[in-house]
Amino acid sequence: MQPSKARSGALPKQKRLAAFIYLVAGGALLGLSTNVAKLAGDAQLSPLAFLFWSITGAALILLAVAALRSNLPPVTGRTLEYYLVSAFVGVAGSNLIFFSAIPHIGAGFVALVITLPPLLTYVGALIVKLERFQMTRAIGVMSALAGAVTLAAHKLSAPDADYVWILLALAGPVLLAIGNLYRTLRWPAGVSGDALAPGMLVAAAALLFSVGLLPGFSLGIPSGQRLPLLLIALQSMVFAGQFLLLFLLQKTGGPVLLSLLGSVGAVVGVPVAIVLQGEAAPEGLLPGALLIGTGIALLNIGKARQLA
Structure with a gap:
C-alpha cells in the first residue's frame, strides 16, 4: 500500500500506535542529531564532511540490513528519480543548511526551526489536495507560524545577529516540507520503506560527494584524532535509525504526521543544547514555543477529528 492512501480514511488502531512510536523515536533521533552536529563543529569537522561521511555510514548500515532481508533498493528510472529528488530536498540540501547554520546560530535555534515543516507541509497538502481544509x-498553522516569527524576530534583533544564517536556516524547513x-505523491508502487531509505541515502551521499569536488569545499577529516571518527560513527547510527523511521512513518501516517518529527526533535534537541552543551536559551523561547506548541496541538486535534 502506498502512503498516499492515508489521505482518504482513518488509520487502523494498530497502525496509529505504530505511527506514534515511529514519530517519537524518529523525532528523538532528529533532536539528537542536531546536537551531535554541534559537537562535530567543535571537533573541527566541516559541516559538509561530517554530513557526507555520516550519510555514507548510514547508507551502508541500511544497505547491509536490506541485503540481509533480501530487500535491496530497486533500480529503475522511477526509483532513481525518487532517490535523487528525495535525497536533495529531504537529506542533502536541508541537512547541509542546518549543519552549516549550527555554528553560527546554535543547535537550540536550529532545533526550533525544524518544528516548522508541519505547517508548511499542511499548507502544501491542502494545495495538492492530500488534505481537506479544516x-x-x-x-493551528497560524499559531505556529506566529511562534516561528516570534523566535526569528528575537534572533534577528540580537546585537550579534547573523542575518544570513538565520534566513538560510529558515529555508531548511521549506525543503523538508517539499520532501514530505x-x-x-511519488512513492513507487509496491516498494517498501526499508528498501527506499537506503536508496535515498546513497543518492544523498553521491550529491554531497559531488559538492565536495567543487573548489573551496573538502570532505577531509582531521587526522590524528579519534573524536571526529567517533562522532561520525554515532551520527551514522542516528541517521540510519532516523531515516528508516521516517519512511515507516511516511507509509503509516502520511506527510503531515511525518512532518511533526521536527516538533518531537525540538523537545529533545533544545534541552540538550541548553543543559549539556551550555547554549543560552533562544530569546523569545517561551512565547515562541507556546505558540508553536499550540499550533501543533491544534493540527493534531484537527487530524483526530478527521479520523473520527
Whole structure:
C-alpha cells in the first residue's frame, strides 16, 4: 500500500500506535542529531564532511540490513528519480543548511526551526489536495507560524545577529516540507520503506560527494584524532535509525504526521543544547514555543477529528 492512501480514511488502531512510536523515536533521533552536529563543529569537522561521511555510514548500515532481508533498493528510472529528488530536498540540501547554520546560530535555534515543516507541509497538502481544509488546523498553522516569527524576530534583533544564517536556516524547513509531500505523491508502487531509505541515502551521499569536488569545499577529516571518527560513527547510527523511521512513518501516517518529527526533535534537541552543551536559551523561547506548541496541538486535534 502506498502512503498516499492515508489521505482518504482513518488509520487502523494498530497502525496509529505504530505511527506514534515511529514519530517519537524518529523525532528523538532528529533532536539528537542536531546536537551531535554541534559537537562535530567543535571537533573541527566541516559541516559538509561530517554530513557526507555520516550519510555514507548510514547508507551502508541500511544497505547491509536490506541485503540481509533480501530487500535491496530497486533500480529503475522511477526509483532513481525518487532517490535523487528525495535525497536533495529531504537529506542533502536541508541537512547541509542546518549543519552549516549550527555554528553560527546554535543547535537550540536550529532545533526550533525544524518544528516548522508541519505547517508548511499542511499548507502544501491542502494545495495538492492530500488534505481537506479544516478551521481548527488552519488556526493551528497560524499559531505556529506566529511562534516561528516570534523566535526569528528575537534572533534577528540580537546585537550579534547573523542575518544570513538565520534566513538560510529558515529555508531548511521549506525543503523538508517539499520532501514530505514529494515522497508521498511519488512513492513507487509496491516498494517498501526499508528498501527506499537506503536508496535515498546513497543518492544523498553521491550529491554531497559531488559538492565536495567543487573548489573551496573538502570532505577531509582531521587526522590524528579519534573524536571526529567517533562522532561520525554515532551520527551514522542516528541517521540510519532516523531515516528508516521516517519512511515507516511516511507509509503509516502520511506527510503531515511525518512532518511533526521536527516538533518531537525540538523537545529533545533544545534541552540538550541548553543543559549539556551550555547554549543560552533562544530569546523569545517561551512565547515562541507556546505558540508553536499550540499550533501543533491544534493540527493534531484537527487530524483526530478527521479520523473520527
